[in-house]
Amino acid sequence: MDQTTNYFQLIYRVILSLIGVWFLSIIWPYISDVVLMLVFAFLFTTVLLSSVDSLERKIGNRGLSVLAVVLMILIVFGTFIGSFISQMSYQAKDFSNRIDKETLTAEFSKLGDQLTAALPNFMKDMQSTNGDMAGKLSEIVNTTIGSLASMAGAIGNFMFIATMVFIFTIILLAEYHGFRKSLVNIIPNKYFEVGLKLIYNIEKSVSSYLRGQFLSALSVAAMSVAGLLILNLFGANLTLTIFIGIIAGLANLIPLIGPFVGMVPAILIAFMNNIGNDVATAHMLFGVLPSPFFIFDIILMFLVVQQIEGNLITPALVGKSVGLHPMLVMIALLVGGTILGPLGMLFAVPATGVLKVIFKEIVFVKKNAHLL
């Protein structure tokens, strides 16, 4: 009789779960944006919470503390974006003044010649004509410029999401402890202390992961700026070094792929600044490897920065904050990337860390079910 009841309960639970999943799949397209905004707001809240709490300790007012922290972030962010846009437009104007389309095509042809000359013989046979290469490169540049207009719509959408995330973050920061208490209050008596411990462990895991990530991004940014300035001493002629460093630091937040994305702005700037400069075009890395526009120097510098960050700084700062196996990190990244694209990759590791904490607690509860 007991066995039959257990089977019925199991079937009932499976049917209920399936209905739940089906319902979620129907409403997901309508709520996904809001869920994403809330997840972002929660992550920002976790990062900023300790600053707000510390300020509240000093001035004794929660509202004012939230306002002060948020204003500070806005000023820093506004200054960064403002000066980035103005310097970028100055850079672009300077680039377009220096280079017309004919010169650009001629430069590409010259670059193609040099690259072909540096290639081993068997690879030269595999190459098509240099003219094709120059044409393709020019085409890519023209397409890129053309697609800038379509970016305006995407920027508008981004601004809306950013504003909503900002508002959610302010509300969460102001009411965080109240929200947490309300969440705790709905836990049934039987699971109360276990639930309390689970929430605490999740908070600890997410906040230590985020703090570690923030510090490692900061270290990558600082080392990249230093590396770019050193390259400038050798005549790399790189501008916007601080912005390139910050972008590299931010890109580094996405494991495995991010570090390579971080190199792109530096390579673009090196190309823009050095086009038409014969010395930079003919530059050789260590006097052996042809490195036009210092491109391979930049790649090598970023690789060195990543090695220092990955092997020395992150283990010291982050330690085993999430403690996931590298294989699991890769699987998480693939799944996150497939579901949500780059954003999914950004969230994949902390989300897997949270799931690991929950799984560990469930195993613990199962083992100690007689104590509940």
Place this chain on the structure above:
Amino acid sequence: MKSATWENIFKGWNSSESATVHTLKQVPIFKELTDKEFNELEKLIHHRKYNEGDFVFKNRATGEGMYIIMEGSVKITLGTKSDNESILAELSEGDFFGELALFDDEPRSANAIATQDSELLGFFTQDLMTLQERNPVLGQKILFNLGGVLGERLRGTNSLLIKAQSNK
């Protein structure tokens, strides 16, 4: 005629203290706290309701903090079956238990069972840490009082031990 505007502006003035604050004021762990600090503490305290016979916690279960009896009564026992149950203490309104869990990760050393429908106030390690972060003066007051309570209990245990040894 009463004006709703003025009533709203002065809402909260001369308000009488809540039942929660009234209960907290009876607990020695929260002695010498100001009214403002009691209000701060009230925001963190968890309200839990238990029916008669419900376990608040079981022996050997993980402990996260202490409970204060706001309404009802609780017995602290070892053993759960009626034949092997030994009652260590019977607690009523204003009493508190489980405070050792605020300091260590050790499992609970006894059962706590509601002997009638009860309302308890829960104060947990995480709340104490939050308080320490947001209002260290209040956090330190509570820690100091907790130390005093534990010291008093240790002195009581010592005198019982001395008495037991001298009776041998």
